[in-house]
Every structure is written in structure tokens, then in C-alpha cells.
Amino acid sequence: DAKTTQPTSMDCAEGRAANLPCNHSTISGNEYVYWYRQIHSQGPQYIIHGLKNNETNEMASLIITEDRKSSTLILPHATLRDTAVYYCIVRPLTTDSWGKLQFGAGTQVVVTP
């Protein structure tokens, strides 16, 4: 599976947009980009995923570059409850995959008042 590179940490002001970058320069054509987050003392939580097109849901937006070598997760209006570790994962969706999400170190996002 392709590996991802994320900044170790970033701060964001409450109410502002948080833009979380992820590099996945070795991504293959059949690999999706997934984002999860893990709030302290909880299990990871699915946020969003995409293949080529930009995606938006009630939690966030995912912007994937045209060459698919990088992506950005956007939290439009960060709140204190968005403080968490955010994981960017690339994963092929094939019938022989068995939930092997390769979680890296992620980005520790701290939202400040």
C-alpha cells in the first residue's frame, strides 16, 4: 500500500478553517484516500474518503489534487471538540483486502479558543 506523509502537529484557532495536508506520492490508481481521527481516550472515527473527485460531507471536505499525489482535509469551522489526531490513509478497495487500514502517526491537531 502507498504510504502517507503528514505533519506531526498543527494548531488551529476555534471558528477558523483547519486545512490538514497529506502527501501520498506513490498512490496507485485503485487506491482510495481515507481520513480518520482519534480523539483522546476514544477509538478512531471515520471522517471521509475519496478516489479522484473532491468530496464533502457533514464533517469535512476532502480535496485531492489532479495527480492524486496529495490531498487536504478541510474542517470548515473548527471547534474545540475537533482536537484530535488525524490520520490520512491510502487503501485499495479490492476483494482480497481485509480491513488492513495502515494507520501512521497522524497529525495532532489542537484547536485553541
Add this chain to the structure above:
Amino acid sequence: ETGVTQTPRHLVMGMTNKKSLKCEQHLGHNAMYWYKQSAKKPLELMFVYSLEERVENNSVPSRFSPECPNSSHLFLHLHTLQPEDSALYLCASSQDSRINEKLFFGSGTQLSVL
């Protein structure tokens, strides 16, 4: 509330004890997983069950023994653990383990082995 419930939340056990971790999902999913999260290390996939059949065992030592009696329940039986097995053990479920990577995680069991 994710629909995946793990008990207990915290567990302290000696190296000679036998204990079990329990996971229950109320989402109607047909795949369940055990992950291990050690301090300052990425999550590691341990076991995958699909329709109550184990389909993945990531070279986990035999002192960890999973059990999936039905699609809603998953257990992890522990015996003769080592202090290095202390970690957060997370259960997750999904609709179809082959093609759907939208996993729903429980809050985990924080295990300490003394």
C-alpha cells in the same frame, strides 16, 4: 456513540491471569476486527472476522485467542500475557470487510499487564 461497545474500559491483570475482552456491535454489520494500539505506535490489526469466520490473523501470538460466536459479538481471550502486551485494544466493525473500509470503532479496553 458509535454503536460498538467494549467492556471493560480498563483492565489490570497479572501475567498468570486469564481474562476476556468483550465487544458488541449494534449496527447490523457482518465484519468485526481487533486492533492493538501501543503507546507511541500506530494501530496494528490483529484479527478480522467476516460472517463469524476468521479471515485474518496478523501473526498474533497464541496467548491472544479471539472468538466470534455471532456477527454481533467478538471476544478476545487473554492468558499468560507479558508486560509488553499492555496497550489499548480496540474493536471495530464494518458492513463488509472486503470492500468497505468505513470502520466503526469502540472506545477500547486499556489493558495493563503487571
